[in-house]
Amino acid sequence: MIEIKGLRKEYSKTVTIGEIDLTIPAGGITALVGPNGAGKSTMLTIVGRLLGADAGTIEIAGYDVSSTASKDLAKIVSILRQENHFVTRLTVRQLVGFGRYPHSKGRLTRKDEEAISNAIEFFDLTDLEHRYLDQLSGGQRQRAYVAMVLCQDTDYILLDEPLNNLDMKHSVQMMKHLHKVAVELGRTVVIVLHDINFAGHYADRICAMKDGKVVEFGTPEEILVDETLTRVFDTPVTCVEGPNGRLAVYY
Incomplete structure (x- = not known):
């Protein structure tokens, strides 16, 4: 699993990520969602040790991200x-x-x-x-x-907006491939997504972020709720039952 404790990153007095305490279980797909500037990509980049944190600890499969040798960490994540x-x-x-x-x-x-x-x-x-x-x-x-x-x-795969610039067909194909990676190969996939409906359909867990903090974490059924998504995205959202699960409708 990925264990994040007290994570904090300060860009300025008004732009701060954290504090974040989050446990992402091993296996399946965990989608990071939220409005622009919520801190999704920053958190993912810190977890992958491409960006340093100002405070807090991160462990992946029991390995401390900040102190594990790069050659060893690259075989884990x-x-x-x-x-x-x-x-x-x-x-x-x-x-x-x-x-x-x-x-x-x-x-x-x-x-x-x-x-x-x-x-x-x-x-x-x-x-x-x-x-x-x-x-x-x-x-x-x-x-x-x-x-x-x-x-x-690696057992842990972090992907920052892999659907960026893809049309609907290619986005669906990509998510189907990633679902196979998680299910057939047993990998843990953490992915930043902008489309809440892709997250709801393909992810096992959804982490909703806003203003640099984690505000909700749960299954798609728990997160795709009118009040929750309206609060996270600051726009009216209605969730309806579709043929393959719940869908979010923006208006």
Whole structure:
């Protein structure tokens, strides 16, 4: 599990993240939702040790994030940030291969090559593996980045808005793939999402944030409630029963 205690990050006297106390159980998908500026990406980035905290502790599977050696932490947790500055002359296979660096240190073994092939196949990229990144659609490229993270072979996967810039079709495809990662591979996926209905449909747990704090944490059935979402997003929300679960309607 991921254990966050007393987490705090201060950008200025008026912009502060925390204090946050949160326990994310192992397994399944946990979605971080909330309005812009709520602190979702900041918290995820701190958990992934790409940003330092001003106070508090974070443990992932019992390992202290602040003190665990980078080479060891990289075998426990992987993270994909929202901003991906790709090199266009990389092929899909070369990109996915970067995920093996914590294990191979750049010298790929047969086991590494098998892991790369498995990640590519898992995300339906086999026919594209020798294609350059700038020859792919946005959805295909995003799948390649997530395949790279999967190829790192960590039990904990952190994803910051992986649906960013994807259309409806590719967003659904991405969430189906991530659901398979959690269910079939037994990984713990923590994901920042803007669409509460994607969170409600695919996530096992939802963490709602506002003003740098966690205001609600529970199952989709517990979070997708009129009063709760209206309070979190500062806009009227009505939740209705859809064919595959509850849906939030904004008006």
